[in-house]
Amino acid sequence: MLIRAHAVTPQPRMVEQAAQILSKDGIVVYPTESGYGMGCSAGSPKGLAKLYRVVSPVKAKVLALLFADFSQISQYADVSNMAFRTMKPVMPGPYTFILPARHRTAKLLGVKRPEVGVRMPEHPFLRALLEAHEHPIVNAAARFSERELEVFETGEAVESQYGKSVDLVVDSGDIPAIGTTIVSLLDDEIRLVRPGIGPLAPLGLQEE
Numbered sequence: 001m002l003i004r005a006h007a008v009t010p011q012p013r014m015v016e017q018a019a020q021i022l023s024k025d026g027i028v029v030y031p032t033e034s035g036y037g038m039g040c041s042a043g044s045p046k047g048l049a050k051l052y053r054v055v056s057p058v059k060a061k062v063l064a065l066l067f068a069d070f071s072q073i074s075q076y077a078d079v080s081n082m083a084f085r086t087m088k089p090v091m092p093g094p095y096t097f098i099l100p101a102r103h104r105t106a107k108l109l110g111v112k113r114p115e116v117g118v119r120m121p122e123h124p125f126l127r128a129l130l131e132a133h134e135h136p137i138v139n140a141a142a143r144f145s146e147r148e149l150e151v152f153e154t155g156e157a158v159e160s161q162y163g164k165s166v167d168l169v170v171d172s173g174d175i176p177a178i179g180t181t182i183v184s185l186l187d188d189e190i191r192l193v194r195p196g197i198g199p200l201a202p203l204g205l206q207e208e
Contacts, residue, residue, distance in 0.1 A: 002159045002169045007031070010125040010172075018168055019132040026167035027051055029158045033094045033123045034197050035141065035177030036158050038166065039066065042076075042108060043135035052110070054165050055140045063109060064096050064117030066137040068130040073118050076105045076136065082188040086203060092122035094198040098184040109138070115186060125172055141179065153177050 005014045018028050022039075025046040029038045038054065040047030042065060055063075067073045070084070070091075077099035079087075087097055101116035109116070119139065121127060130137065155171025163169065181198030183205075184191040192205050200206065 001167070002155065002163070002171060004155075004171045005031070005125050007172045008124055010128055012128075014170065015125065015128045015132050018129050018170060021167045022047070022129075022133050022135075022137070025050070027054070027165070028129075029155060029162065029166055029169040030126050030129060031123050031155070031170060031172035031175055032121050032126055032139075033175070034180045035153060035175050036155060037066075037126075037139045037141060038158070038162070039137040039139040041133060041135045042138050048108070048110070048138055051138060051140065054162065063111075064119050064139050064141075065105075066119050066121055066126070066130060066139045068127070068136075069120070072136055073099075073120070076102055076108075077116050077118055078102060080185075080188055083185045086183075086185060086190060087120075090198065090202050091120040092127065093120070094122070094180045094196065095119065096180045096182045098182065098186060098193065100186060115184075117182070119180065123172075125170060141177075 003014055005011060021028055022041040025044045027040050027050055029036055040051045065076055073079055096117045096119050098115050098117055101114060105116050153176055154174055155169050159169040179196040181196035182193040184193050190203060
């Protein structure tokens with residue numbers, strides 16, 4: 001199913017529709033500030049199993065958790081004082097931070113990794129969805145597979161490829177799939193993993 005949400009002031013009924021689908025073990029495709037994402041509720045093992053069937057070739061590489069606020073993040077990742085000070089000025093924003101995962105998180109994601117990527121998106125629809133749904137969202141980026149050209153910048157493009165595999169596609173217009181800036185904060189050290197749409201200067205890093 002494809003619906004079209006306003007990019008700036010998303011319709012509440014569409015946000016609620018997406019939240020209900022997440023609550024019922026569904027997979028939703030949604031706009032982010034860095035392209036389109038595909039995800040399920042972190043509170044839904046059935047939803048996660050469905051998501052892995054779609055993105056299984058890269059599940060250990062591209063999955064991150066999307067959060068509404070910092071209190072949620074601390075339930076799934078260890079947030080040191082240094083990490084909080086680093087993240088707070090730029091979140092919500094187009095950044096993915098790598099943090100030590102809590103035991104429950106590794107068990108939830110089903111991958112043997114001691115760290116987890118966390119995001120607090122700023123796109124109006126996605127922020128409203130995260131606030132409407134009680135759990136974080138397990139997110140796969142706009143590039144859903146290892147096929148190099150499979151990058152999606154419109155909801156319609158995702159729907160044409162994955163419409164039969166997901167429960168809802170929310171189209172919010174063209175969004176360049178640039179990707180978030182990925183920064184590791186492991187061991188209380190700021191390390192750039194991948195440059196993206198988020199500027200480096202606020203993190204004290206140098207642009208290349």
